[in-house]
Amino acid sequence: MRRFWGPWAVFLAGAEALAGCQGPGASAPDERRVFRYNQPEALTSLDPAFARNQANRWADEQLYNGLVALDSTLQLAPALARRYTVSPDGRLYTFVLRPGVRFHDSEVFPGGKGRVVTAHDFVYSFKRILDPATASTGGWIFRGKVLEKPDGAPSDTCFVAVNDSTLRVHLKAPFIPFLGILTMHYAYVVPHEAVAKYGKDFREHPVGTGPFQFRLWDEGNVLLYQKNPHYWRRDARGRQLPYLDAVAISFIADRKTEFLTFMQGKLDFLSGIREGSRDLVMNRDGTVRADFRGKFTVQKVPYLNTEYLGIQLDSTHLTGEQAVQGRALRDVRVRQALSWALNKPEMTAYMLNHVGQPGTSGFVPAALPSFSQALVPGYDYQPAKARALLRAAGWGPRRPLRLRLSTVAERKEIGEYLQKQWANVGIQVQVDINQSAAQQELVDNGRAAFFAKSWLGDYPDAENYLALFYSPNFSPAGPDKTHFKSAAYDRLYDQAIRTQDAAQRTALYQQMDRLVVAEAPVISLYYDELIRLSQNNVRGLKANPMNQLLLESVWKK
Numbered sequence: 001m002r003r004f005w006g007p008w009a010v011f012l013a014g015a016e017a018l019a020g021c022q023g024p025g026a027s028a029p030d031e032r033r034v035f036r037y038n039q040p041e042a043l044t045s046l047d048p049a050f051a052r053n054q055a056n057r058w059a060d061e062q063l064y065n066g067l068v069a070l071d072s073t074l075q076l077a078p079a080l081a082r083r084y085t086v087s088p089d090g091r092l093y094t095f096v097l098r099p100g101v102r103f104h105d106s107e108v109f110p111g112g113k114g115r116v117v118t119a120h121d122f123v124y125s126f127k128r129i130l131d132p133a134t135a136s137t138g139g140w141i142f143r144g145k146v147l148e149k150p151d152g153a154p155s156d157t158c159f160v161a162v163n164d165s166t167l168r169v170h171l172k173a174p175f176i177p178f179l180g181i182l183t184m185h186y187a188y189v190v191p192h193e194a195v196a197k198y199g200k201d202f203r204e205h206p207v208g209t210g211p212f213q214f215r216l217w218d219e220g221n222v223l224l225y226q227k228n229p230h231y232w233r234r235d236a237r238g239r240q241l242p243y244l245d246a247v248a249i250s251f252i253a254d255r256k257t258e259f260l261t262f263m264q265g266k267l268d269f270l271s272g273i274r275e276g277s278r279d280l281v282m283n284r285d286g287t288v289r290a291d292f293r294g295k296f297t298v299q300k301v302p303y304l305n306t307e308y309l310g311i312q313l314d315s316t317h318l319t320g321e322q323a324v325q326g327r328a329l330r331d332v333r334v335r336q337a338l339s340w341a342l343n344k345p346e347m348t349a350y351m352l353n354h355v356g357q358p359g360t361s362g363f364v365p366a367a368l369p370s371f372s373q374a375l376v377p378g379y380d381y382q383p384a385k386a387r388a389l390l391r392a393a394g395w396g397p398r399r400p401l402r403l404r405l406s407t408v409a410e411r412k413e414i415g416e417y418l419q420k421q422w423a424n425v426g427i428q429v430q431v432d433i434n435q436s437a438a439q440q441e442l443v444d445n446g447r448a449a450f451f452a453k454s455w456l457g458d459y460p461d462a463e464n465y466l467a468l469f470y471s472p473n474f475s476p477a478g479p480d481k482t483h484f485k486s487a488a489y490d491r492l493y494d495q496a497i498r499t500q501d502a503a504q505r506t507a508l509y510q511q512m513d514r515l516v517v518a519e520a521p522v523i524s525l526y527y528d529e530l531i532r533l534s535q536n537n538v539r540g541l542k543a544n545p546m547n548q549l550l551l552e553s554v555w556k557k
Contacts, residue, residue, distance in 0.1 A: 032537070032556040033245035037269045037549070038258050043223065043251070045203035046214065049129055049136035051185035054456075058549040062225055062247055063104075064188035064208035067095050067122065067167070068179060072542040072550065074460045076179055080117060080189065080209065080232075081167075090174030090500060095119075095167045101232045104213040108193040114230065117189060117209060119161035125189045126159045126169075138186030140478075145181075147172050174498040176505065180459035211242040211552035223249040233552060243540075243555040262296075262533065268556065269541065270533040271549075273355070281533075286354030297534045299543040302367035304457035305528035306359070306465065309405070309418075309450065310443065311335055311521055314474075314483035317446040325403050326449040333393040334401065335520035339379035340386035341425045342418060348526050351414055355531055359524030362513030363455075363465055366527040367545035370462040370509040378517050378524060386425045395426070402428045407452035408439050414525070415452065444476040446483060453481065454528075460546060462509040463497060469516055484521040 043055040048064050051057050067081040078084070081095035103114035129136045130143065146158035147170045160168040171178065181187070194207040206214050209232070212225035225247040233241045250267070252258045259280075262270045273281055281292050288298050311329045312318060318326040328334055344358035357366050362376040370376075395401040403422075407415045415431040422429050434442065442448040457464050467473055470493045471485040489512055496508040516522065532543045537557040542550065 033243075034248055035244050035246070035269070035538075035551055035554060035556070036248045036250070036267050038250045038252050038261065038267050039223075040251070040253050040255060040258055043219075043249075046206040046217070047203045048185045048188040048190065048208075049134055049138060050203070051188075052137040054547065057185050059223065059249065060185045060188065060206075060208075061210070061549055062212040062551055063206050063210040063214065064185070064190070065101075065210055066182060066184075066187045066189065068182050070183050070460065070544070070546060070548065072544050074544055074546060076183065084179075086179075090176065090498065091171045093169040093171070093178065095122075095169075097165045097167065098232060099165065101209055102230050103191050103209055104207050104228055105230070106191075106194060106207045108191065108197045108207060114207075115191075118164040119167040120164070121189050121191060122167050123159040123161050124192045126187070127154065128190070128195065129186055130154050136186065138184070141181045141184060141186050145171055145173075145175050145178065174500075176497055176500060177459065177461040177463045180461045180464075183459055212244075212247055215246075220251050222251070225249075231552070235553065242552040244551065247551060265535060268535050268538050269549075271530070271547065273531050273533070282353045282355070282531075284349065284353055295536075297536055297538065299530075299532040299534070300355070301530050301543045302357075302365070302545050303528040303530040303547060304365055304367050304460060304545045305454055306363055306365045307356070307454045307525045307528060308359070308363065308452075309338075309523040309525065310453050310482045311523075312446055312449050312451075312482055313485070313521055314446055318449055319447075321404065322447065322449045328395075328401060328403070329449055331393050332520060333389040334395070335523075336379070337386040337389040337393070337425065338422065338427070339520060339523045340382045340389065341427065342379070342421050342523070342525075343381040344526060345381070347414065347417055347421075351417055352526070355529050356526040357529065359526045361517075361524070362510075363468070363516050363522060363524055364462045364509065364513050365457070365465070368457075368460065368462050368465075370506045370513070371527075372510060375510050376513045376517065383425050390426060397426060400426055400428050402430075403450050404430045404432050405450050405452065406432050406434055406439060406442055406448040408436050409433055411452050443481050446475065451481075455479075457546065462506075462513075463493075466493060466496075466509060466512050466516075469493075469512070469521065482521040484516075484519065486515060486519065489515050 039055050041055045043059055045056055046059055048060045051060050065079050067079060069077050069079040071077045080098055080101055082098040084095045086093055097119060101117045105112055105114045109115050128134050130139050147155035149155055158170050162168055191207055195202050198205045204217055211228055211231045213228045215226050216224040227242050227245050231241055235241055252261060261267050281289060283289055312326060313330060315323060315326050344360055348354060348356045348358050360380050361373045361378045364371050405415055412433055419429045419431055443451050443453060455465060468479045469484045469489055471490055473480040474483050475481045492508055492512045496505050499505040499508060530543055530547055534541055540554040
């Protein structure tokens with residue numbers, strides 16, 4: 001802790017010297033102009049090419065911009081592209097850039113002054129994501145979608161700078177969610193000069209166009225940003241953003257210490273309430289406890305995250321005991337019985353303090369338009385039906401079904417709750433706790449027959465969830481962790497991503513989700529909700545289902 005508070009204290013003392021515009025309620029440059037948040041998970045890179053986790057994404061959101069963005073209601077909005085058009089056949093996207101947007105001032109530019117962003121920078125940034133030498137985790141956003149050569153490499157004409165202000169992107173086939181994909185952090189623009197100078201060290205020497213610019217990163221201790229005095233965006237009254245002078249990010253790994261630090265007023269914001277502090281803040285019914293009410297601001301919104309159990313339907317990599325249970329789980333009656341046996345409303349009430357909606361519909365979460373319990377009915381609590389399906393599949397008291405559920409420590413309590421529910425219908429389940437990396441490796445490589453996972457949306461379109469059951473997306477290269485395969489489902493998916501009419505596409509999504517419910521390759525446990533706590537003097541901080549941290553319009557009274 002001493003190493004952390006030292007640099008932070010020095011930074012706060014120097015914050016008064018930072019130049020910047022005043023936000024509402026601020027009368028002089030002081031600590032109120034610095035926004036402080038904690039990042040408990042490891043931050044691995046400030047290069048948007050590696051924005052695969054929340055820690056990296058939150059850090060990148062302050063530094064960079066893309067062509068388009070999501071507003072606080074998840075509606076598509078122009079960003080560095082002031083306007084765009086899509087051809088009638090859905091294959092050509094044309095973007096006209098906002099004039100005069102500059103990269104941050106940096107030593108990589110002549111005289112240290114950031115230059116103007118051009119369409120050529122987007123061509124470079126997009127091709128960099130696809131370049132094997134970059135080894136980006138985000139190549140999938142373009143791979144298989146833009147024009148490609150016969151060997152699968154991107155075509156020379158997939159990204160074209162018509163001139164400095166006009167960019168064209170050519171797809172090989174229509175893909176309606178493409179604009180949503182372009183809001184992702186992987187599609188942020190970076191200058192070639194910075195990547196050429198720093199190479200792999202660009203991860204710690206970022207240069208972008210965002211509301212804040214990099215100042216200091218003492219890894220594991222503190223990350224400091226200061227305001228970008230040349231930021232291109234203004235508020236509705238014409239005032240330049242951001243209001244804040246700086247952002248200070250700490251790295252307190254222990255959740256209890258993080259919560260205590262927030263309660264002491266040393267953090268401005270906290271996202272998520274873990275088991276250790278949930279009961280301190282919230283009643284069982286999901287309301288804020290009386291002794292905490294008014295001490296801080298609480299925001300609760302639907303979260304684009306589905307917590308689920310997956311069932312591996314491909315026996316290729318299952319061995320030993322995993323192979324034995326894999327054979328049992330390939331019987332759809334067994335998979336359905338596992339769902340009918342669970343009292344999901346009780347689970348969300350008693351295990352989660354009503355933070356989350358019971359997973360009694362399909363896989364698509366409640367925050368998306370295609371979600372409908374009426375049109376996509378799932379599994380409610382019917383233990384008698386579960387027992388009947390097990391008997392029909394040949395399991396019962398004389399031949400009990402025995403399974404092992406692979407999960408991680410943070411899901412242990414829920415795993416043990418599920419274990420008791422299944423025991424009530426005669427299913428004996430052992431809960432195996434793995435380290436997160438080991439769990440990921442088991443699941444990605446098809447070596448766990450029954451596993452706990454979650455799917456956090458990359459962009460707000462149901463396609464991002466339903467892609468988990470599209471057979472060309474088999475893991476480890478794709479997101480189909482269960483290796484679910486259905487010709488009928490694949491046909492619906494191919495049709496949906498080419499259907500421009502929103503209502504028709506929603507109907508196709510719901511049809512696909514019903515197929516997932518019927519075949520039960522997954523058990524939807526609950527559709528998550530997001531709890532955010534902020535100090536009462538924080539203004540302009542809005543929560544949305546993507547859990548973005550948008551600080552450009554935030555100020556402190």
